[in-house]
Amino acid sequence: MERGDVRGHYEELAAEYDEHWVYGPDYIPWMSGQISEALRLSPTNRIADIGSGTGLFAREVARQLQPRHPILCVDPSEKMLRQLGTPPPPGLTPIVASAEDIAEGRADLPYEQVDAMWLKESVHHITDQPRTLRGLADRLAAGGRLLVVMLPATIQYPLFQAALDRFEELQPDPAHIQQHLSAAGLDAGLTHVEHELRIDRDKYIGMVRARYMSLLSTFSDSEIEKGIEEMRAAHPEPVLVFPDRFAFVLGERPGENV
Structure with a gap:
């Protein structure tokens, strides 16, 4: 997808985004806990969520962690960030900027350096991944x-x-992303986590129709409807059960935090 198409996709989805991404009551706490554990977050860390969208995971990390410094919710879509609320919840600071803006110093951040940052399912939107990750x-x-x-x-x-x-x-x-982080001077490793999803079939079909994944915005309305017919035939069961598997690519800068 082109950058403008990506931004337009999320602008249109902003008001309904949380509804489409909260598969069930356990998903957000589980993923947020996995992120916190992988990054070894502590309340004193300066933290940024790059491509935060509506702050689904940053909000939960802040609730679990009670950070002393607000988590930076960085996203190019102002409409998505508005879903944080006005004013945003304690512990969260919205920043309207892209990953490229942060990487190339075009956006002002309240922290000169950060101790931890994550990109949750947004790296595929980055055009020049080696340069931006560096x-x-x-x-x-x-x-x-x-x-x-x-x-x-x-x-x-x-x-x-x-x-x-x-x-x-x-x-x-993911192996290429690991290579990019290594080339950026980080000690990089690759692991996987998995979570079983159980979701009402009709709800999931509604999510597909709403194009909850940016991938789906590359299909026309008629292609989506044809695809939904195929899904209904392949999955007559009322509740869909499937694995949600993620690659966790972690890079660490040598040295010790002070």
């Missing part, structure tokens, strides 16, 4: 950590086949 790595303090959370190269979602095929064509390889 720029983000340069914003880390000594001992700072950068976590890229992304879907693997293949997924087992109950989508229609054309969507699954297009996903595989467009999705970056």
